[in-house]
Amino acid sequence: MAKRKKLNTTQQKYQQIVKKTNPKPNLVFNCLLAFISGGLVCIVGQLLIDFYAWAMKLPPEKASNPAVATLILMGALLTGLGYFDKLAHYAGAGLAVPVTGFANSMVSSALEFKREGYIMGIGSKMFMLAGSVITYGVVTAFFVGLFRAVLK
Amino acid sequence: MTKKLGKQSFYFANPPVIISTGTVVGPFEANSPFKDDFDFIFDDNLAGQESFEKAERTLLLNACYTALNKINTPPENIEYFLAGDLLNQIISAGFSALKLEIPFLGIYGACSTAVEGLILASVMIDGGFCNLAMAATSSHNSSAERQYRYPTEYGNQRKPFSQWTVTGAGAAVVSVTGMGPVITHATVGKVTDLACKDPLNLGAAMAPAAADTIIRHFADTGRNPTDYDLILTGDLGKVGQELAIQWTAESGGFDLSMNYQDCGELIYDKVDERVHAGGSGCACAAIVAYGNIYRRLRAGELKKVLLVATGAMHSPTSFQQGENIPCIAHAISIEAR
Numbered sequence: 001m002a003k004r005k006k007l008n009t010t011q012q013k014y015q016q017i018v019k020k021t022n023p024k025p026n027l028v029f030n031c032l033l034a035f036i037s038g039g040l041v042c043i044v045g046q047l048l049i050d051f052y053a054w055a056m057k058l059p060p061e062k063a064s065n066p067a068v069a070t071l072i073l074m075g076a077l078l079t080g081l082g083y084f085d086k087l088a089h090y091a092g093a094g095l096a097v098p099v100t101g102f103a104n105s106m107v108s109s110a111l112e113f114k115r116e117g118y119i120m121g122i123g124s125k126m127f128m129l130a131g132s133v134i135t136y137g138v139v140t141a142f143f144v145g146l147f148r149a150v151l152k
Numbered sequence: 153m154t155k156k157l158g159k160q161s162f163y164f165a166n167p168p169v170i171i172s173t174g175t176v177v178g179p180f181e182a183n184s185p186f187k188d189d190f191d192f193i194f195d196d197n198l199a200g201q202e203s204f205e206k207a208e209r210t211l212l213l214n215a216c217y218t219a220l221n222k223i224n225t226p227p228e229n230i231e232y233f234l235a236g237d238l239l240n241q242i243i244s245a246g247f248s249a250l251k252l253e254i255p256f257l258g259i260y261g262a263c264s265t266a267v268e269g270l271i272l273a274s275v276m277i278d279g280g281f282c283n284l285a286m287a288a289t290s291s292h293n294s295s296a297e298r299q300y301r302y303p304t305e306y307g308n309q310r311k312p313f314s315q316w317t318v319t320g321a322g323a324a325v326v327s328v329t330g331m332g333p334v335i336t337h338a339t340v341g342k343v344t345d346l347a348c349k350d351p352l353n354l355g356a357a358m359a360p361a362a363a364d365t366i367i368r369h370f371a372d373t374g375r376n377p378t379d380y381d382l383i384l385t386g387d388l389g390k391v392g393q394e395l396a397i398q399w400t401a402e403s404g405g406f407d408l409s410m411n412y413q414d415c416g417e418l419i420y421d422k423v424d425e426r427v428h429a430g431g432s433g434c435a436c437a438a439i440v441a442y443g444n445i446y447r448r449l450r451a452g453e454l455k456k457v458l459l460v461a462t463g464a465m466h467s468p469t470s471f472q473q474g475e476n477i478p479c480i481a482h483a484i485s486i487e488a489r
Binding site (some may be wrong): 007009010011012013014015017018021022023024025030044061079080082085087088089091092093096101104105107108111112113115126129 | 165174202203209302303305306307309310311312345346347348353355394395398399400402
């Protein structure tokens with residue numbers, strides 16, 4: 001990122017007017033919708049965990065794996081069928097933060113760049129949005145693991 | 153004899169005539185209050201093509217052929233084709249020029265391309281370099297989104313100041329003689345940077361460029377806002393329009409609140425909440441100006457219109473490298489005759 005340049009007086013004056021004029025997102029309403037929709041995703045997840053624990057006779061920690069996979073599948077299907085972006089318009093972070101958001105970012109990129117072919121398109125562009133989540137997820141996991149190993 | 157006025161403007165000794173226009177839009181624009189002024193509405197976002205880029209090209213070609221058909225002129229009678237769009241390396245314009253087989257000058261002014269094309273076509277005609285030229289531009293919501301922002305199916309929550317890129321294309325045939333409104337004056341804008349950084353709030357970034365060009369136009373030509381029936385900016389949207397009024401008053405002392413409107417603010421139904429602050433994109437100014445405004449000029453409902461198209465000269469790369477969004481605006485005075 002470039003260094004923050006100093007603004008001249010005209011720029012400062014204009015930025016003040018912009019700040020005053022810009023409409024503010026309705027944070028309370030958006031948070032409420034995100035809370036409800038995110039909570040609904042979690043309820044579905046919990047039901048899935050209970051279901052797999054019961055159906056596959058798994059302990060609950062193990063049952064969360066197929067549950068996560070099912071949620072990813074649901075997110076991917078909703079993206080492919082064209083509903084996810086419409087739901088996310090209202091749900092916002094409620095759909096973006098759970099694993100459904102991750103599925104959406106991968107599938108939407110893959111769909112979008114299919115026309116550029118399987119190698120340069122889907123293959124390399126699929127991780128366009130999810131790539132940094134994976135990279136920093138792995139890096140963080142490495143350091144947390146290292147930290148734990150040293151402390152032991 | 154010079155035709156230059158002041159610092160950035162000029163007038164045309166023999167004002168070029170806009171003898172025909174063509175406007176084509178996508179399915180989303182079918183809900184526009186101006187839908188009756190569009191020549192053709194595609195009911196398929198892909199316009200029967202396999203990619204959004206090809207769809208945009210189809211819209212652009214269709215707008216050109218529509219404008220030509222209205223005056224029964226084959227493409228080979230047009231001497232120069234000036235076009236540009238938002239896609240990298242202006243592929244919509246370039247590939248359309250391949251089909252049209254008209255000598256082609258590719259231009260880029262982001263969303264100000266519509267007016268940039270009209271200015272250059274008028275200069276060529278009044279300069280005596282040709283008798284018939286066509287200026288055209290296009291944008292497509294999905295091809296612009298994937299280049300500038302996110303994949304189309306990506307679920308992100310749009311901000312109240314976000315604008316919706318118009319899917320459409322507009323073409324205008326400019327001639328040395330004929331029936332139709334004439335282009336009398338032009339003001340070429342400077343690129344301005346008032347430290348806006350948010351590529352989702354382009355209205356705010358472009359408003360000072362519009363204000364700068366409008367103020368310069370009045371200073372150069374000695375005209376006033378009240379000399380015009382309508383001052384129309386390209387795609388500032390609701391937020392940008394408000395800012396343009398404030399900034400024109402603040403930095404130039406002109407009051408625009410009487411007769412000033414914005415194509416981006418007008419083009420969509422206000423109740424559709426997906427569009428938020430309004431429309432944007434090259435086609436936004438083009439389809440409103442070449443559709444509704446052109447018809448009203450021809451009918452004599454409007455006598456004098458100042459069309460100011462604004463463009464943001466950034467790219468995803470410049471934004472990611474932390475740079476501000478520089479913007480431009482060009483103005484032309486279109487008058488009924």
